Amino acid sequence: MDGMRQRAESGSAQAQFEYANQLKELGREDEAVQWYEKAGRQGRVDAMYEAGNYYNNKCRRRDAFKWYKEASAEEYPAAMYELGNFYMLDWDCLRAVDLYIKAACKGCADALAMLTKLHNKLEEEKNGNISIFLALPLACATAGGASLGNS
Helix, strand or coil: CHHHHHHHHCCCHHHHHHHHHHHHHCCCHHHHHHHHHHHHHCCCHHHHHHHHHHHHHCCCHHHHHHHHHHHHHCCCHHHHHHHHHHHHHCCCHHHHHHHHHHHHHCCCHHHHHHHHHHHHHHHHCCCHHHHHHHHHHHHHHHHCCCCCCCC
16 A cells, blocks of 8 residues: 555556545545545546545535536536535525436436436426426436436
């Protein structure tokens, strides 16, 4: 592991991400997030997402939002889904649905499941006008390869 740390310290985003993953596996998440952030600042999108997950799990919404937003800007589907959840919690449903649609069309099964859940809820309430709004994205996501078994 010392060799991996040396590579990470040399500035390689790949090595920083791999080192962070090793630290995370060892239960050293507080150290891992520092390396995820370093790799994320170099544009490593999966590292941005992992930093967001760390902060989300620690209930540090502002920090999680920041990292999910950065990863979403790079069109990372899982980050789009998580950012959509933040918007949904803040009652910004249109922004949330927009992110869910984009994530589902990129194959994020969690986003597709959320769109399906929203669609079914609207159908239950017999709000057909809004439900039609979700029908096309569901078709797009399904045709785009998203399935309810993979995220």
